[in-house]
Amino acid sequence: MSVRLAETQSIRALPLFKEMSEQNFAAMMDLSMLQRFPARAEIIREGELPDFLHVVVEGAVDLFATRDGVETTIDILYPISIFIVAAVVRDEPQLKSARTLMPSQILMVPSQIVRATFEREAAFAHGIVAELAARYRSVTRVLKNDRMLTATERLANWILNSARRAGRDEFELPIEKRKLASYLGMTPESYSRAITALESYGVHSRGTTITVTDRSRLTEFARPILNADD
Amino acid sequence: MSVRLAETQSIRALPLFKEMSEQNFAAMMDLSMLQRFPARAEIIREGELPDFLHVVVEGAVDLFATRDGVETTIDILYPISIFIVAAVVRDEPQLKSARTLMPSQILMVPSQIVRATFEREAAFAHGIVAELAARYRSVTRVLKNDRMLTATERLANWILNSARRAGRDEFELPIEKRKLASYLGMTPESYSRAITALESYGVHSRGTTITVTDRSRLTEFARPILNADD
DNA sequence: CGCTCGTTTGAGAGGTCTCAATTTGGGTGG
DNA sequence: CCACCCAAATTGAGACCTCTCAAACGAGCG
Numbered sequence: 426m427s428v429r430l431a432e433t434q435s436i437r438a439l440p441l442f443k444e445m446s447e448q449n450f451a452a453m454m455d456l457s458m459l460q461r462f463p464a465r466a467e468i469i470r471e472g473e474l475p476d477f478l479h480v481v482v483e484g485a486v487d488l489f490a491t492r493d494g495v496e497t498t499i500d501i502l503y504p505i506s507i508f509i510v511a512a513v514v515r516d517e518p519q520l521k522s523a524r525t526l527m528p529s530q531i532l533m534v535p536s537q538i539v540r541a542t543f544e545r546e547a548a549f550a551h552g553i554v555a556e557l558a559a560r561y562r563s564v565t566r567v568l569k570n571d572r573m574l575t576a577t578e579r580l581a582n583w584i585l586n587s588a589r590r591a592g593r594d595e596f597e598l599p600i601e602k603r604k605l606a607s608y609l610g611m612t613p614e615s616y617s618r619a620i621t622a623l624e625s626y627g628v629h630s631r632g633t634t635i636t637v638t639d640r641s642r643l644t645e646f647a648r649p650i651l652n653a654d655d
Numbered sequence: 656m657s658v659r660l661a662e663t664q665s666i667r668a669l670p671l672f673k674e675m676s677e678q679n680f681a682a683m684m685d686l687s688m689l690q691r692f693p694a695r696a697e698i699i700r701e702g703e704l705p706d707f708l709h710v711v712v713e714g715a716v717d718l719f720a721t722r723d724g725v726e727t728t729i730d731i732l733y734p735i736s737i738f739i740v741a742a743v744v745r746d747e748p749q750l751k752s753a754r755t756l757m758p759s760q761i762l763m764v765p766s767q768i769v770r771a772t773f774e775r776e777a778a779f780a781h782g783i784v785a786e787l788a789a790r791y792r793s794v795t796r797v798l799k800n801d802r803m804l805t806a807t808e809r810l811a812n813w814i815l816n817s818a819r820r821a822g823r824d825e826f827e828l829p830i831e832k833r834k835l836a837s838y839l840g841m842t843p844e845s846y847s848r849a850i851t852a853l854e855s856y857g858v859h860s861r862g863t864t865i866t867v868t869d870r871s872r873l874t875e876f877a878r879p880i881l882n883a884d885d
Numbered sequence: 886c887g888c889t890c891g892t893t894t895g896a897g898a899g900g901t902c903t904c905a906a907t908t909t910g911g912g913t914g915g
Numbered sequence: 916c917c918a919c920c921c922a923a924a925t926t927g928a929g930a931c932c933t934c935t936c937a938a939a940c941g942a943g944c945g
Contacts, residue, residue, distance in 0.1 A: 490799045492880050497802040499795060511788035511795075520795045543781065550780040551773065557784065558741035561791040565729060565741075565750045568798045569720045572727040572840055576933070603891070610802055615933060617893050632942090650722050805900070832924065845901060847925050862910085 428454040428532070436482065436532060439505050441556060444548030453542055457534040468523040468531065475512040475519055477533040481505065484529020487604065488521045498607040500563055501526070501600065507556045513539055514557070526600055567610075569650055576611040577619040581647035583609060584628060584635060594637040658684040658762070666712065666762060669735045671786060674778030683772055687764040698753040698761065705742040705749055707763040711735065714759020717834065718751045728837040730793055731756070731830065737786045743769055744787070756830055797840075799880055806841040807849040811877035813839060814858060814865060824867040 428436065433454050436442060442450055459482065462468065468479065471491060479486075481502050488500040488508060499521055502508055512519045513536045525531075543550045570579050583605075587596055598605060606616035620630045626646040627639025637643055658666065663684050666672060672680055689712065692698065698709065701721060709716075711732050718730040718738060729751055732738055742749045743766045755761075773780050800809050813835075817826055828835065836846035850860045856876040857869025867873055 490803065490880070492799075492803045493878075495803060497799070499798060511791045514784050514788040515792070517792070520792055520799070543784070544777045547774045547777065547780065550777065550784070554744050554773070554780070554784055554787065557787050557791060558744040561741045561787060561794065562745070562747070562750055564791065564794045564798055568729060568794055568801065569722075569727070569750070571798065571801055573720070573722045573725060575931095601891075612934060613892070614894085614935085618933090621893090648723075650720070807900095842902060843924070844903085844926085848901090851925090 428457050428459045432459050436480075439480070439482075441480070441505070441507065441549070441552035444552070445542075445546055446548075449542055449546050449549065453534060453538055456538050457532060459530060459532050462525045462529050462531060464525055464527045464529075466525045466529075468525065469509060469519055471520065471522045472518050474516065475509045475536055477535055478510065478513045478539045479508050479523070480532040480534070481508070482530040482532050484531075485526040485599070486529060486531070487524050487526050489524075489607070490521050496607060497610070498604060499567070500560065501604075501608055503599075506560075507553070508560070510553060510557045510560065514543075514553075516540075526604065566650075567608075571610045573650065576609065576615050577622050578647055579609045579611070580616065580619045581623055581626065581628070581643055582649050584623070584637060585640070585643060585647055585649065587635070588637045588640070594640065596635060598633040598635065658687050658689045662689050666710075669710070669712075671710070671735070671737065671779070671782035674782070675772075675776055676778075679772055679776050679779070683764060683768055686768050687762060689760060689762050692755045692759050692761060694755055694757045694759075696755045696759075698755065699739060699749055701750065701752040702748050704746065705739045705766055707765055708740065708743045708769045709738050709753070710762040710764070711738070712760040712762050714761075715756040715829070716753050716759060716761070717756050717830075718753050719837070720751050726837065727840070728834060729797070730790065731834075731838055733829075736790075737783070738790075740783060740787045740790065744783075746770075756834065796880075797838075801840045803880065804878075806839065806845050807852050808877055809839045809841070810846065810849045811853055811856065811858070811873055812879050814853070814867060815870075815873060815877055815879065817865070818867045818870070824870065826865060828863040828865065 433450075436454070436459070437450060445453075462484070468486065469475070481504050483504055486502045486506075486508065487498055488502065489496045489498045508523060509519055516536070539553075543553060570582065574582065588594055602616055603613040606613045609616070611619065620628070623643070623646075624630075627637060627642040629636040629638050663680075666684070666689070667680060675683075692714070698716065699705070711734050713734055716732045716736075716738065717728055718732065719726045719728045738753060739749055746766070769783075773783060800812065804812065818824055832846055833843040836843045839846070841849070850858070853873070853876075854860075857867060857872040859866040859868050
């Protein structure tokens, strides 16, 4: 139950750990695990008490909630993000489940060590807070979009943000459409209809490729809420 | 621009500050302000950079987002809660506006001091993180409810939680109905219809008083998502 | 090559919103 | 202390968005 030396190199470089003292970092790694998961692996389950802080080192993770067998995706995390921070900090049951969306590498740090190190090392505390704040802002944006935009508008904004991040007008869907639909708070059917509707507003979709053909028209349609990011 | 000595007593007792060193606490108070606001006072506005961390010492604060003049309430804070934590930590624009819901007392700590003290004092850092985590979990719950429950179910759950917190089956609405409706992600009209619908499931509403007349029936209807809290 | 699962399309139901008209209730000035 | 006034709350009608259920289609895989 410890992370091999060779692997600590890349972890050490992460913003969360970069500023830590060598000693605390080594101690933490000694009690942590770097695990590889296949796609669709269940990592944690809603309602359980958190044993570990998780760091997405590689791959992608779906954070979702369940009710009566129905799922809704609350956030999708890519490297380098942390999850179950809030539950770990408060030592309360997790509000969401997590599963990998693709083969992934996840660093698992025992909750106890996280809390202990937090007390001792301001740099680490700072990193934790920054991540937690990022997650908080992310959910807040999702909620705002859910409440104030139609499904098609949410998709339009997501496409604009994805294109902006990609730096090009054409990009690949990083995940299944049904999953994206869930993240955007709609059914797969609604996603399908929404993307069709956007064809009239400067979007083209074929297979897993999405192309923004008229950015200004799309922007006009999307009427983004400020602080867009997703 | 500093908090008077007499007033620091009660602030000092807050979980966030309780564990701090006397010196750091005094320094922080010296640069902070304890302000009284009337009801409906605008405290901060969405999109601005945060100058202060705010602590609700007394009263209640509405955190809301706006788009095209339409508002939606994202969270409602009572003492003792902190707000704009995430924006302060990351020094990024605020995602929501805030206004008082009633005459309130708010402690304002300059962002800079917050960040500086955070680095120096683990106890304070711990308090900040606990609060931020609480806020995060709160929004997460709201999002889950929004996505997986109907408006009437959300209201039913809110009533159950309120009654539980009150410790009695009868309690007073702490805020205007229209504001509660917004917090629950619905229009005032929908709230009105939802509360009427709940009369058949063990709820009675007259004026600002709500009475749970049949808790088990209401619970059955609400089918709460675990980790209820609101 | 056929299966399986994701996606798309169709039809219809349901939930929530908008707009409008009342009604209610609280606050204020006479 | 009471009548009035205004905002909040309720009620009604209809439209819209999104969902559900079903069926057809298509791409990847054994």
